Amino acid sequence: MYGKGILKGLSVTWGRFWATYTEDLAWLVRGKKRYFNQDGVKARAGKDTRGIFTVQYPEEHLTIPEEFRYIPFLVYDETAEEKKEVRCTSCGICAKVCPPQCIWIVRTNDPVTGRPVPVPAEFYIDADICMNCGLCAEYCPFDAIKMDHDFAIASYERNVYNMEKLLKPASYYANIRPLNATREDEARKAKEAAKAAKAEAAS
Amino acid sequence: MTTTPLTSTVDLVARFPGFVTADTRPGFTGFIVDKNKLVEAATAIRDEFGYDLLTAVTGVDYFPENKMEVVYHAYKITGGPGLVFKVQVPRTDPVEVPSLIQVYAGADLQEREAWDLLGIKFTGHPDLRRILMWEGFEGHPLRKDWQEPFYEEDFKPFKSRWPDGKIEMAEDKNPYKDNLKFPQNFDPEKWIPEGDALLYGSLAKYTITDEHGLKSDRIVVNMGPQHPSTHGVFRAAIVLEGETVLGLKPVVGYLHRNHDKIGERNTYLQNMPYTDRLDYFNSMSNNFGYAVAVEKLMNIKVAERAEYIRVIMAELSRIQNHLVFVGMLLNDLGAMYTPALYAFEERELILDIFEAAAGSRMMCNYFRFGGVVRDLPEGVLQKIKDLVLERLPAKTDEMERFLSENEVLVSRLQGIKVINAEDAIKFSMTGPVLRAAGVPYDIRRADPYGIYDRFDFDVAVRQHGDLMDNYLIRIDEIRQSLRILEQAIKQIPEGPINSQKPQYQVRVPAGEAYGRIESPKGELAYYLISNGKPNPWRYHVRPASFVNITALEKISLGTKIADFVALLGVLDIVMGELDR
Numbered sequence A: 001m002y003g004k005g006i007l008k009g010l011s012v013t014w015g016r017f018w019a020t021y022t023e024d025l026a027w028l029v030r031g032k033k034r035y036f037n038q039d040g041v042k043a044r045a046g047k048d049t050r051g052i053f054t055v056q057y058p059e060e061h062l063t064i065p066e067e068f069r070y071i072p073f074l075v076y077d078e079t080a081e082e083k084k085e086v087r088c089t090s091c092g093i094c095a096k097v098c099p100p101q102c103i104w105i106v107r108t109n110d111p112v113t114g115r116p117v118p119v120p121a122e123f124y125i126d127a128d129i130c131m132n133c134g135l136c137a138e139y140c141p142f143d144a145i146k147m148d149h150d151f152a153i154a155s156y157e158r159n160v161y162n163m164e165k166l167l168k169p170a171s172y173y174a175n176i177r178p179l180n181a182t183r184e185d186e187a188r189k190a191k192e193a194a195k196a197a198k199a200e201a202a203s
Numbered sequence B: 001m002t003t004t005p006l007t008s009t010v011d012l013v014a015r016f017p018g019f020v021t022a023d024t025r026p027g028f029t030g031f032i033v034d035k036n037k038l039v040e041a042a043t044a045i046r047d048e049f050g051y052d053l054l055t056a057v058t059g060v061d062y063f064p065e066n067k068m069e070v071v072y073h074a075y076k077i078t079g080g081p082g083l084v085f086k087v088q089v090p091r092t093d094p095v096e097v098p099s100l101i102q103v104y105a106g107a108d109l110q111e112r113e114a115w116d117l118l119g120i121k122f123t124g125h126p127d128l129r130r131i132l133m134w135e136g137f138e139g140h141p142l143r144k145d146w147q148e149p150f151y152e153e154d155f156k157p158f159k160s161r162w163p164d165g166k167i168e169m170a171e172d173k174n175p176y177k178d179n180l181k182f183p184q185n186f187d188p189e190k191w192i193p194e195g196d197a198l199l200y201g202s203l204a205k206y207t208i209t210d211e212h213g214l215k216s217d218r219i220v221v222n223m224g225p226q227h228p229s230t231h232g233v234f235r236a237a238i239v240l241e242g243e244t245v246l247g248l249k250p251v252v253g254y255l256h257r258n259h260d261k262i263g264e265r266n267t268y269l270q271n272m273p274y275t276d277r278l279d280y281f282n283s284m285s286n287n288f289g290y291a292v293a294v295e296k297l298m299n300i301k302v303a304e305r306a307e308y309i310r311v312i313m314a315e316l317s318r319i320q321n322h323l324v325f326v327g328m329l330l331n332d333l334g335a336m337y338t339p340a341l342y343a344f345e346e347r348e349l350i351l352d353i354f355e356a357a358a359g360s361r362m363m364c365n366y367f368r369f370g371g372v373v374r375d376l377p378e379g380v381l382q383k384i385k386d387l388v389l390e391r392l393p394a395k396t397d398e399m400e401r402f403l404s405e406n407e408v409l410v411s412r413l414q415g416i417k418v419i420n421a422e423d424a425i426k427f428s429m430t431g432p433v434l435r436a437a438g439v440p441y442d443i444r445r446a447d448p449y450g451i452y453d454r455f456d457f458d459v460a461v462r463q464h465g466d467l468m469d470n471y472l473i474r475i476d477e478i479r480q481s482l483r484i485l486e487q488a489i490k491q492i493p494e495g496p497i498n499s500q501k502p503q504y505q506v507r508v509p510a511g512e513a514y515g516r517i518e519s520p521k522g523e524l525a526y527y528l529i530s531n532g533k534p535n536p537w538r539y540h541v542r543p544a545s546f547v548n549i550t551a552l553e554k555i556s557l558g559t560k561i562a563d564f565v566a567l568l569g570v571l572d573i574v575m576g577e578l579d580r
């Protein structure tokens, strides 16, 4: 029969159309909120999602996975006296590995000896050129540069980030990437312990 | 990685004594053919030795040695390793090499590209115009002595970044505030786009033979560069009689950024995120191809677990590509958006997996030489299982129920010939279009890479080569990909995810490598030449989209203009990869 295929296809659209409302009803019966609610968003992005699929941004947000990467930032540790201890040693690896070459670092030189001091004097990331590849964070040996989660950065200006803008506390990092931060902290502590043990054995 | 000699069965030297020598440079393979015997040798390679699929034509500038080389990669359509032959000429203008277009029609656009970017003149090419750059452009940008306006140094990393990296904006270096250069005395007001004159000139051969004494005008219609169904900034100059296509020339390059040149400035690792930006639908596949090529060059093994992760990612990518292909094909036919949006739902779920594993939905940058960046985070494998075992099979069935029998769709698709097997091979077509024409050529089987030889799957093939088959073969391939995925998630072992130590600058021995994979759109290959330095000397991408449109004219002649949209649609081009 001519038109059977069309009807068959329309049954799919028909089913999809009603799925939104049957789902709504099911959530209502269960007494749960389907919209503007994180559970609802999660369910819509899950494997059993049916019916309406879209998320009402900006009122609703998809959950950002831990590994999500956006323009990098520099990590500093907070010391007791509320001083910022910048982790970066200005070793330059990130500037070398960066594919579009958008990291600019000025190394500090000791005014007396002229020898390099392991802290950057200036640190810039040209955020408009950064391709969010994550290579800098991947290859930094000091866990000093990490990829951010904050993607809402639209602006009218040219976005060149300096140190002030780039520095964020380690607690922020631990907040957006808890698993990574814990793993790295443990590795660093183990390394320091090993170093201390070695120094003790030597003395 | 096995290192079987590429050319074990062919003795071209004995066949053409005195004119062919084996390439004996360390790390190189194949034959160097005398330029005067090139056409004859290529004919023998095709007819006597059976290498009927010419996949890549690559120009190489050996600036320090003052010579230029063209490298040809040919394969047998029945499978197996390929044959590499090269021709070398002195680097003094005009650099001339005979065109192979009479032997391999698929050389057409690739020769134009080599002319455009490297200034190698292919004598005997009927339509040797620039293809990626604009006609008024000065010079040949891929030559080693050509420098862009933002030029800093030949190779990255640039010295100005560290330790004394006082920031400068690149745009301040050029009065145009952009990476642009115009010829001297260039006046846009007075410039006559000679390219268009040439283009229409090349279309002028289509004169109407008027049998009935009636006069009808020949109309040239420019479809694009912004036509919504052209899949990006693609333009087709079409000669029409009534609604019938009499002639056609693709005009491309609107998105050109000289990916090859950027790649030659980059280090090997720095190229990885750039490959994401080729076919931006399938960054996982792009990464895969590049990793395969570099690993061949470095002669390293890939960690076992990473091999499985790679296959899983590449096949998920294929599934979402094909689903969206179906949706977009329907868009092209006028069924605006409903099928496309259904497809996008599944795509979103697959991209969620990419995002969780790689950190980005589309620009994955997930592969490293010897493995992948990181192991699948917790819960991701479960998500993949849920999709592969439950959701995707059901959704593929739903897609079929939704579309495959729809009478309107069938009448638009059935019987509209795309290309037959013989022509598809002649025009170097690869991927689903070739297989829909009845040629079961799939690199995963024909010339396996990674661990594809461990999986049990069929190469999808259809016999008619019409639009309907091109639609159905995508569905077939989704099902085969699901089969591979099922096995992969069952067999995936525990273990490290990289066989190498993390290094930001890899050591690559001198030599050449041609890494090819079956991307969702066809053969995606990278040709690399290393001279032992941290940056590749030659980095060439052989994209499926670009080579597949070589046959666009052949495909479209005699069809109705409304079908042309669908014909272009089934080639599944993506401009990021086509224009590079």
Ligand code: SF4
Pocket: A087, A088, A089, A090, A091, A092, A093, A094, A095, A105, A139, A140, A141, A142, A143, A144, A145
């Ligand atoms: S951020 Fe890390 S890689 Fe970059 S200079 Fe500082 S310590 Fe070195």
Ligand code: SF4
Pocket: A071, A072, A094, A097, A098, A099, A100, A101, A102, A103, A125, A129, A130, A131, A132, A133, A134, A135, A136, A137
């Ligand atoms: S994310 Fe990539 S592009 Fe951006 S600063 Fe880091 S290395 Fe450079």
